[in-house]
Amino acid sequence: MKFTLLKIIAVYSLLLLFPAFLFSQNSVRLSDFYAAGDAAIRGEECFQLTMDRQWSSGSIWYKEAIDLSRSFEMELELMLGRKDRDGADGIVFIFHSERIRLGYAGEGMGFAGLVPSIGIEVDTWENGHLLDPSEDHIAILKNGSVAHFNNLAGPVKIQNVEDGRNHKFKINWDATTQEMSIYLDGSKRLSVREDIVRNIFRGKSEVYWGISSATGRWNNNHEVCLKKLEFDIPVGNLFDDPRVKPKLLKGEIGNLRSVSFPSGRSNILPTSFEELDQLAIFLKQNPDLTIEIGGHTDSSGDRETNRKISQLRADAVAQYLRRKGIPLKRMYTRGYGEDFPIASNATEIGRKRNRRVAIRVFKPLP
Ligand SMILES: [Ca+2]
Ligand SMILES: [Ca+2]
Known part of the structure; x- marks a missing residue:
């Protein structure tokens, strides 16, 4: 997909990860x-x-x-x-x-x-x-x-x-x-x-x-x-949090919370539809925005395969949003592979969190 840097700039730069604490492991008391x-x-x-x-x-x-x-x-x-x-x-x-x-x-x-x-x-x-x-x-x-x-x-x-x-x-x-x-x-x-x-x-x-x-x-x-107890907290939908849209508009990266994938695969699961629909609404409400859709994997398997899978995951999200009326020219997809984990790859909960899609919005030059 084409992405013309001349027309738009990144509002803020890389790696302002979205509330990491929401994904952190529970400590046991x-x-x-x-x-x-x-x-x-x-x-x-x-x-x-x-x-x-x-x-x-x-x-x-x-x-x-x-x-x-x-x-x-x-x-x-x-x-x-x-x-x-x-x-x-x-x-x-x-x-x-x-x-x-x-x-x-x-x-x-x-x-x-x-x-x-x-x-x-x-x-x-x-x-x-x-x-x-x-x-x-x-x-x-x-x-x-x-x-x-x-x-x-x-x-x-x-x-x-x-x-x-x-x-x-x-x-x-x-x-x-x-x-x-x-x-x-x-x-x-x-x-x-x-x-x-x-x-x-x-x-x-x-x-x-x-x-x-x-x-x-x-x-x-x-x-x-209970020293090794750990489990996933329901994290809900990215757009349920009122702080999310202002942060996205500032250029922060948002990890979609309901979008995960079976290991090694890139098909979008029905549990992801609601959140992606809200993303489509957000993009329709802000028609001058362009987004980057970044696919990520866990560390299982070889690096190059993971990069390809992560690209397929990002592309799958873009195709879903296109069917919801967002033109492909507003979306840039990129496969980051396994290089930017947000959780430990040592547990299945962590690997599942890493099999994710992150979004970042860009505004046009004034
Ligand atoms: Ca016994
Ligand atoms: Ca018994």
């Missing part, structure tokens, strides 16, 4: 949680969920809802006690429509009875009538049921985890593909593809999340540590 039952703070970054005595149960709940219409990744550490042969019952990570809840103890692990819900269990006690394997195992459960004839995925057997150690536990939710993947100690153990928002939460994408545990006749000390 234990005060961000409510505790129920026997749950109690233990040290700087851990909660004890149950004591190693009979019929103990506890759960913690994050105070803010999380939006399942957006992708996220959470990583934390679970400690499932030291008693292997006679230890019970396990820990469940829960998404639920309400917060500060505690389900049934014993085999219910503080999850049983919570509806609607999704639960990812790390179960250390075999309950034959629930079809539990005799080994420690993981499964993705739904609607407060801990029975495996009723679950979404699993059970998958794992090594003995009642070893007194902290075990890394990670949940990755890709809202685009609706795939939830569970990792334990660095390995992917199971996943499920499910329209969770529609099929479980009746269309409501904002849910609460917490972690529960319980003991029964047999017991263990269960803890959760």
